[in-house]
Every structure is written in structure tokens, then in C-alpha cells.
Amino acid sequence: MHIRKQRLLTPGPTPLYPPALHAMMASDIHHRTEEFRSIYKSALADLKEVYGTSNDVLCFAASGTGAMDASVSNLFSRGDKVIVCAAGKFGERWVSIAKAYGLNATVLDAAYGDVVTPERLEAALQAEPGVKGVFVQASDTSTGAEHDIRAMAALVKPTDAIFVVDGITGMGTMELDVDGWGIDVLVGGSQKAFMIPPGLAFVSVSPKAWAHAAKADLPHFYFDFKKEKKSGDAGESTWTPATSLILALAESLKYVKRVGMANVIANAQLLASATRDACKELDLDLFATRPGSSVTAVKAPAGMDSGLIVKGLKQFGSVITNGQGSMKGQIFRLAHIGYFDIIDMFGMVAALEIVLRANGHQVELGKGVAAVQRAYEAARKA
Numbered sequence: 001m002h003i004r005k006q007r008l009l010t011p012g013p014t015p016l017y018p019p020a021l022h023a024m025m026a027s028d029i030h031h032r033t034e035e036f037r038s039i040y041k042s043a044l045a046d047l048k049e050v051y052g053t054s055n056d057v058l059c060f061a062a063s064g065t066g067a068m069d070a071s072v073s074n075l076f077s078r079g080d081k082v083i084v085c086a087a088g089k090f091g092e093r094w095v096s097i098a099k100a101y102g103l104n105a106t107v108l109d110a111a112y113g114d115v116v117t118p119e120r121l122e123a124a125l126q127a128e129p130g131v132k133g134v135f136v137q138a139s140d141t142s143t144g145a146e147h148d149i150r151a152m153a154a155l156v157k158p159t160d161a162i163f164v165v166d167g168i169t170g171m172g173t174m175e176l177d178v179d180g181w182g183i184d185v186l187v188g189g190s191q192k193a194f195m196i197p198p199g200l201a202f203v204s205v206s207p208k209a210w211a212h213a214a215k216a217d218l219p220h221f222y223f224d225f226k227k228e229k230k231s232g233d234a235g236e237s238t239w240t241p242a243t244s245l246i247l248a249l250a251e252s253l254k255y256v257k258r259v260g261m262a263n264v265i266a267n268a269q270l271l272a273s274a275t276r277d278a279c280k281e282l283d284l285d286l287f288a289t290r291p292g293s294s295v296t297a298v299k300a301p302a303g304m305d306s307g308l309i310v311k312g313l314k315q316f317g318s319v320i321t322n323g324q325g326s327m328k329g330q331i332f333r334l335a336h337i338g339y340f341d342i343i344d345m346f347g348m349v350a351a352l353e354i355v356l357r358a359n360g361h362q363v364e365l366g367k368g369v370a371a372v373q374r375a376y377e378a379a380r381k382a
């Protein structure tokens with residue numbers, strides 16, 4: 001095959017929404033002008049609408065981790081007792097950030113593929129009075145598992161702790177009712193459900209979280225919630241913004257609003273459920289016990305290194321992801337978050353069948369694809 005289109009089939013960076021990419025060509029704009037202020041103001045308003053919250057939503061020039069870091073440095077004090085629910089590589093990142101800032105963290109960890117149950121969080125909250133914060137991933141992209149955020153939020157809400165959720169791949173793939181459930185801080189990143197390149201990080205801040213900010217003593221400078229809120233209200237960002245990405249964001253948010261966030265979520269959920277059906281047909285086991293819809297982590301067939309599957313897809317020009325850390329070689333991950341459609345899934349599963357056969361996992365051609373087609377037909381009828 002001589003023409004192979006390059007495709008990013010990964011859960012971040014995700015495929016780019018073309019009009020957002022085109023909008024970046026207007027980047028020769030000065031950020032301290034009325035022209036840019038009006039774009040930034042409306043982008044922040046749309047961001048809030050897409051977050052579905054009446055809380056403040058701040059925007060930073062950083063990858064998602066920047067907003068995770070800022071959520072610790074702006075809202076806590078040295079030695080604060082916190083609980084970290086860690087169920088994968090991203091959960092471990094919360095642990096590292098909490099440690100870096102000298103928080104007193106109790107870690108509830110789950111084996112890779114598993115989740116931290118609300119029952120465990122409930123027990124930990126009872127055992128540890130005076131907890132100031134609870135950290136979790138809505139979806140841990142490294143394992144494809146999804147936490148029960150609604151149930152966890154209900155446990156944290158009546159306490160003095162704030163509930164800090166890394167929703168970087170949860171947003172756009174599962175319901176996250178910030179105001180209704182009591183998610184005090186929800187972190188997002190541009191290169192996931194927002195369909196634009198990496199480099200912007202978002203964070204919503206509840207009144208309860210602002211009250212924590214008023215008492216927090218950890219050092220921070222570049223990422224400053226209070227400064228950024230004040231700047232944002234005036235249609236500015238505190239420092240020079242990532243102008244090109246803001247232009248892209250403004251465009252992609254218009255698209256998400258037009259489609260509707262609920263439909264963006266339904267889209268990812270359909271693609272994920274169709275992928276799970278396909279795996280069943282292809283005798284492949286899922287890795288996560290509570291699989292989410294941002295990415296489906298699949299165990300490689302017994303005796304096969306998952307790297308061979310990643311390599312095989314590469315021969316089609318497509319990039320899928322291997323496992324991270326100790327999961328490397330064990331699993332491969334098929335993404336659904338953001339700008340993915342059903343035709344992407346037909347192609348992904350068709351290519352997967354060919355690659356599996358080439359590596360000795362004898363499946364019948366078309367069995368997985370047919371499962372995706374059936375899922376599509378069923379969803380259309382519903």
C-alpha cells in the first residue's frame with residue numbers, strides 16, 4: 001500500500017478538529033488588544049458552558065499536569081492531610097505532586113486495571129479526621145479504568161475536604177456534574193476531549209476550593225489561581241497566553257457546543273462499547289475491571305507482546321499506545337476520546353484483525369468489524 005494516512009489513534013494527543021487547526025493560522029495577533037480580549041473572553045465563557053458549571057474555570061499555558069500541580073500549590077498548605085486514590089500511572093502522578101509539595105498523603109492504591117472503590121474512600125475518611133483534600137482520576141488513561149466519581153463526591157461533600165478530580169480524559173467520555181455532585185476542582189487538558197494540540201490546561205474552582213485557597217500557604221508563582229481569575233474576568237491571561245492554542249480552543253468549543261457535550265460523551269461511549277463487543281468477538285480480554293470510554297485497554301493474546309500490535313498498526317500509518325510502565329508489552333490501548341467517529345472504529349478494528357492474524361492469533365476476518373457495525377445499527381435505532 002503506497003498511500004498511508006497518518007492517524008493518531010491515541011488518548012492524547014487525540015485527532016485534531018480541522019477548523020480549530022485552521023484557526024491557528026491567525027496567530028499573528030497581539031494578546032493585549034480588544035480583538036484578542038473578545039476572543040479570550042468568549043472562549044472562557046464557552047469553556048465554562050462545556051464544563052457545565054457555575055464555578056470559575058481558569059486556563060493555563062501548560063500540559064494537563066500543570067493544572068494538576070497548580071491545584072495542589074494553590075489550595076493546600078505544607079503538611080495538610082490528604083487522601084490520594086491512585087489506580088494507575090496518573091494516580092501515581094497525584095501522589096508524586098502531593099509529595100513534592102510536602103503534603104501528608106494517605107494513598108489508597110488499586111492494582112493496575114482496578115479502581116479504588118467508594119467504600120474504601122469512605123473507610124479512609126472515617127479513619128482520618130481532618131483530611132483537607134481527596135484526589136482521584138475520573139478515568140486513569142494508563143489502564144482504561146473509570147472511577148465512580150459521583151459516589152466519591154457524595155462522600156467528600158459533607159466533609160471539610162475538597163474533591164480534586166483529574167478529569168483530563170474523564171471529560172467528554174463520562175458524565176461529570178461539577179455543581180450537582182460537588183466536584184470542587186476539575187482538571188482538563190486541551191489535547192484530550194478538546195480536539196486541539198497539547199499546551200492548555202483548565203481547572204474549575206468551587207467556592208469551597210476558593211475558601212481553601214484563602215488559607216493555603218504553599219509557594220507558587222506562575223500558576224496563580226487568584227491572579228488568573230482576576231485576569232480572566234478582564235478578558236486577559238496573567239502572562240502571555242498560548243495565543244495560537246486559544247484561537248484553536250475557541251473554534252473547538254464552538255463545535256463541542258454545537259454537538260452538545262452530552263452527545264460528545266455519548267459518542268465516546270458508543271465507540272467504547274462497540275470496541276468492547278469487538279474484543280469479545282476476537283477473543284481478547286479487557287484489562288480494566290470497570291472500563292471507561294476514553295480508551296479501551298486490551299490484553300494482548302497470551303504469549304504475544306502487545307508491542308507487536310502497536311508495530312502492526314504503525315504499518316498502516318496509525319499510532320496506538322502500548323501499556324505504560326509494567327503494563328508495557330502486556331496491553332494495547334484503543335482510544336475513543338474527542339474527535340473520533342464510527343468510521344475510525346471500523347478501520348481500527350479491521351486493521352487490528354489483520355495484525356492479530358499476522359502475529360498468530362487466528363481470528364476470522366470481519367468478526368470484530370461486524371460487532372462494531374451492529375453496535376452502530378443498534379445505536380441508530382435507539
Ligand SMILES: *Cc1c(COP(=O)(O)O)cnc(C)c1O
Pocket residue numbers: 012063064065066090137139140141166168169189198
Ligand atoms: C494526559 C493525561 C494527563 C496530563 O498529562 P500531560 O502530559 O501533562 O498533558 C493527566 N491525567 C490523565 C488521566 C491523562 O490522561
